Amino acid sequence: MTTAGTKERIVEASAECFRRRGYMGTGLKQIAADADAAFGSLYHFFPGGKEELGAEVIRRSGRMYMQLFIDIALEVPDVVDAVGRFFADAAKDVEESGYADACPIATVALEVSSVSEPLREACAEVFESWLSSSTEYFAGAGIDREEAGRLALQMLSLLEGAFIFSRAMRTTEPILVAGGAATKAVAAALGR
Amino acid sequence: MTTAGTKERIVEASAECFRRRGYMGTGLKQIAADADAAFGSLYHFFPGGKEELGAEVIRRSGRMYMQLFIDIALEVPDVVDAVGRFFADAAKDVEESGYADACPIATVALEVSSVSEPLREACAEVFESWLSSSTEYFAGAGIDREEAGRLALQMLSLLEGAFIFSRAMRTTEPILVAGGAATKAVAAALGR
DNA sequence: GTCTATACTTTGATAGAC
């Protein structure tokens, strides 16, 4: 059990800031303050500056968010139920955070996609890993592989889009409706 | 036929910048340069500064984007075909812009939702108008009103989420797959 | 209405003492 090291605190503080205020809306000085770290420490751990820090935060946030889905999949045996739980939990998390914490990298992805190639690539890699994992998951439940790929894209698009509406409109309804559509699509693919 | 006035040029330049680089990633000096306007003109037309300009750009972009859908709906009589065309056109536009021009306000919406109440409200109003218009459209085609509302939320969530993946991964596949899912859902609601 | 100059703040980044 290690007390959080400086580097870890920096990454965690950055992740929270990026998620809520975006990459462009977060200053390095704010991050240093939130992380209780000296400003110079940022450049000690991330010589490449904000962009290097951003790339690490994107990849780490992507891994952690996927883990949420994996945990549910391991706990809930039925695929349709698991998808339903994923959306229900997401709605709860968004609401409990005051509509601040939805997808950890969506804001950053949109901000950087036409601005920074390294950061865009980091986001693309995260999304590809989410999609391939979800595809495997659906295929493992007996769904045709091509259909599983489309289903993964559909489920994650529904989730990401619903997050946008939910945060702006301050209601969980979009996430709940998206969850209904996603579970329905998965059930249909399973022939239920 | 008026040559574009200064205010109009400012709003148009802002809209393009916000769409591609976001609200936080766009500086007022950049906007003035892109609009070929003196910096002081920004504050002449928008005494409230960046936030007032942002609110007007959000509302205007929202209206213009909805018009795209209305135009298609007027041109394509069948509802399922119209939805399919909407997604197909979106995919084409995204690709032809080098994956820069997708939703004009999604990036801004995510950036500002936890940062600026006036801007968050502007985004929420735009989204609500999109949803109510789409709901009317589906209801007009004979779909039960509650189901029409869910369908509108589903279609727009699919589109917005697909835009995120498309821009980051540089492929139109997410938009095309989302379009397939959306048309399928509409067809099912029509009992086809 | 246009345009320039300027004030003030914050940004990302660097250097160097400790």
Add this chain to the structure above:
DNA sequence: GTCTATCAAAGTATAGAC
């Protein structure tokens, strides 16, 4: 590794001549 001081550039905003 930590911390402070400092830099040049860019950020928003204002004042005032024209």
